[in-house]
Amino acid sequence: MRLLKFLWWFCIGIICSVFLGLSGTFLYLSPSLPSVEALRNVQLQIPLRIYSADGKLIAEFGEMRRSPLRFDQIPPDFIHALLSAEDDNFANHYGVDVKSLMRAAGQLVKTGHIQTGGSTITMQVAKNYFLTSERSFSRKFTEILLALQIERQLSKDEILQLYVNKIYLGNRAYGIEAAAQVYYGKSINELTLAQKAMIAGLPKAPSRYNPIVNPERSKERRNWILERMLKLGYINQAAYETAVAEPIDAYHHVATPELAAPYVAEMARAEMVGRYGSDAYTEGFRVTTTIDSRLQNEANASVRNGLIDYDQRHGYRGPEARYPNQSRDEWLKTLETHRTIGGLEPAIVTQVEKSGALVITRDGKEEAVAWENMKWARPYISSNSMGPRPNTPSDVVKVGDLIRILRDTDGSLRFVQVPKAQSALVSLNPQDGAIQALVGGFSFEQSNYNRAVQARRQPGSSFKPFIYSAALDKGYTPASLVNDAPIVFMDSSMDEAWRPKNDTNTFLGPIRLREALYRSRNLVSIRLLQAIGIDYAINYVTRFGFEKDLLPRNLSLALGTPGLTPMEVASGWTAFANGGYKITPYVIARIESRDGQMLYQANPPRVPSAIKTAETPPGVQIIPTNVSAQNGDTQPPAIAPQIIDPRNAYIMTSMLQDVIKRGTGRRALELKRGDLAGKTGTTNESKDTWFSGYNTDYVTTVWVGFDQPESLGRHEFGGNVALPIWMQYMGSALEGKPEHLPPEPDGIVTLRIDPVSGRAAPPGTPGAYFELFKSEDTPPSMEELGPGTAPGTPLPPNESAPMDLF
Structure with missing residues (x-):
């Protein structure tokens, strides 16, 4: 009896000691336990995602790939697989599974090492959200206490939702939806039972059971989970046998953008970091840009095709490298080290x-490149000369040559090379400045330098319209005559005289401004700038958004010598397209939070005729950012400032339409539209070539040149280098759309003009034509000039002719 009493009291003492120990541990740890309520409002790290205006993914930025799901979005098959693998008693316990803990304790006593933690899913939620991965008894006790609290305050569904969205599953994938995308390129709801079981096996050890790195181990783990599901009654025998027979077909799926617009994505990313700092990468912002996916795709193709066409006009520079006498496997390994650049795939000639020629591509296929696609490849000597035409394919390539191929829509291969020249394209909505499409170079993979907004190059003659517009405000008209004749400038600061000339080195004598513009006569532009005054011209053109400090204070300004970006040029041109208003280009249309709340909606200055009430997307809660400081009300749409007379813009559009109808942009007549206006630009030695053009819907500027300025070739101009790119893009942009001409503003007068004198023509004047004027600038008739005035006598508005020699 004494022994029994001793044993009884000994057991009671042990139980009390354990109870007191646990109570003391609880009292010690409970003050430091975090609030479980925080789990209801937890903010998981979600990457920044950039979309086009029509909802296509452009890019994703952030270290953690995560796409959180609600519980009702989780497939039941996956839940069953997860419970079979991690916690089959989840529905019955209260956060802690005593059997699992005892089993873990037994393993510790037996081996002296912690084998398993005996954790339930609830305990793992406590660890993942509140604790570290440290292996210690104090952390384990804290985990147990937190799990008990979590079970009291959250439902089982809420706990599972927290778990599947938080867990790390390898390859930067956090949560089951991200893992499904990474391993299978599909949503979790689109996976087979076997694929779901594979993902359910990853939480235990993402690196050990990774199906890409360790497919055999992954398969064993998957099959064990499927067997557990069968035993627990989640699946039947037929489903089990089908699933275990399924091969491991996972591979690393990189998040593939739905739209190729990397330069736009980088612009949006930089703006988001400027707004939100490093939180931009983790707070799950959804950024919708102004980019139209259809136009962006066409812009990409236009720039690529234009640069390839230019490149092939100047010959073949030879293979990128040579790998003769190598085996097929060696060639394939070599190809793995070479990326696709701008859609141009690397390939090695095998025969x-x-x-x-037969070539092997990165996927191991051997394909043919027809001789017809290789005939262009005359040897490159310089930008102005090439070698003899090749007669056979062997004159162009040899076995082992690393070349580039372009896959056409019909699957055939074109023989190409990566162009050395670069290009930029900017297309704006002239009514509000929305960027519709933007290309910053041939390939972002090759260079992330965004030439559309970073490269300052001389615009050449595409700058002349701003000088002509300034002259129209000074009283000049399209019918004003200016002398197209040689001119020499002497200055003490110059080593020698400046003798500007026209590109054809010819002179036409007195010529109307309209004709001078569409013929792009340099000497007329210089005389015009000289007549209106440099200071006046500089102050005037700054209205279009150009920085005053970047404009040279000399007569070379008339020839387009300031360094401007394509974005600045396109932005300036919008005033001609929209009736004289200044707009500001923008790329971010709206920013939404992870919950779909509208955090920001662009309110750019708009042309008055384009202002409409903005519609809120269905189900979106708006947090106003453009609010009045006085009463908190949302501000009305901003109105763009008027910077030039609408009549000036209308007349300039008429003159620039003639550039296409009968001037240096005649090639654009192939588009068969009567609402296009534009201007070519070519700098000295053809180092920079441009075309800017528009109708009322789109303003598009294209630049082509080398990053390190050098001549594109003696026969290369804006009209045959930049204009074809502009034409392909604008032809697609305007396809199926009716012609859209600007409305004629009040105060415009149309008169019949004598082409010789630029004066109002009397009846019977040969060659008379109709010209546009502002009502206050109509020219006098010959009768009004008085007797003795010879027909064809040119008089500028200020009644004094500029000097020809300084």
């Missing part, structure tokens, strides 16, 4: 025949 040369009379009909063309």
